[in-house]
Amino acid sequence: MYLSLDRYSRPATAEEALRLVAESEGPAAFIAGGTDLNAGDHEAIAHLVDLQALPMKEVRVFGEPAALHLGSLVTLSTLRRHPLLGGELLAAVREAAGGYANLALQNRSTLGGRVMAARVDHDLPAALLALGARLHVARLRDGFGVAVERVAAPEADRTALDGGLLVGVEVPLGEGRSAHRRFGRSAVDVPLACVSACRRGDRWRVVAGVQAAAPPGLRRLRRLEELVAAWGSAPPPDWREAAREACRAELPEHACRWISADYRRDLTATLAVRALAAVLEEEELA
């Protein structure tokens, strides 16, 4: 194979995991499901720190107002099937998880892994950002122990995650409806473009992830959100065209040697219209 690993560790705590990476003599990285292990850029890793023994597989509702806690080792299969992830509000999460590759990879791929791969794979991060999720990131404290920070799911700027260990995600619950739409070159490719939309009362969040965009990462389509919110519960008859134009105007310049920028903008706008239609109950949730 292509790995030059000479060390494998399986720590039992977040602190131990963070220390193993921080104090490793060669290049070190965390491994959760490992589904990106052979996908490139991992040849130089000398030390893998396997997170499987950490208690981060929990799915539970907590707090007032209620929020859903998802441990970062929760697999995409669990996100698709878990009873606490039923209902219209969390449809985007289920759809994003179910769009990933195939069942075998969904059994291995984790929430944390997909969030950390957000520069290339936007599906699940887009859904979490649309739902207003917050990330729980553990860091080593000066002295000893770890501190857990709550940070907003990031858009293009992901520096909030640097040097930390994602231990879980918190999704605010309540009334609402969400949808996720994607397009990839094949079932096993990361999406060329995807859009997640979520409506909670009058508030909308629409998030686009476009491969090869500059800067990379996700972006909220705020003008589109304002436009849709202004329609209230009665969108005008030509809402699809208006939404498409708003989306196109807001998407960034980007170029790719495979496909033109115009094509990607059109594709993303089409996905945005479909996601909005699903939230507006004009299309079914997947």
Added chain:
Amino acid sequence: MNVELTLNGEAVSWESEPHEFLTELLRRHGLIGTKRGCESGDCGACAVLLDGEEVPSCLVLAAQAHGHEVTTIEGLGSWERPHPIQEAFVDGTAVQCGYCTPGMVIAAKAYLDRKGGGPLSEREARELLAGHVCRCTGYVKPIAAVLRAAEALGDPRSAGEEERA
């Protein structure tokens, strides 16, 4: 490093290296029903059951499997007593060159076990086989074979899983 796991119901303890993947570990020990394919989790040829769930063994380090239960195609049935899913593939001539077949059978086993009975729709059969690439392009008969297997496993007159175990 030493990798200890339960393989096809029996405890094994094998030497491995940190960079070795489960596919290679299994094949080095003669379990060659698990095939090498794309080595990126896309083709399904290397599928095994890890704690009862289908996984691509080309993306699981041998070390990651330490302490877990692994079932390969060799653990499902034998020449004398093939598993009902294997019988369905044979009866339905759902095999061409056979390279992808172990992975498809493993996928069907995982899915049908988790489903725990009841009728299987064609859509489900297609979904469970979606991660399995057949270079002979034989997809129609495996779908029919999986549907036939689901029917057979739901029929109390067929050879039971419990009896087999």
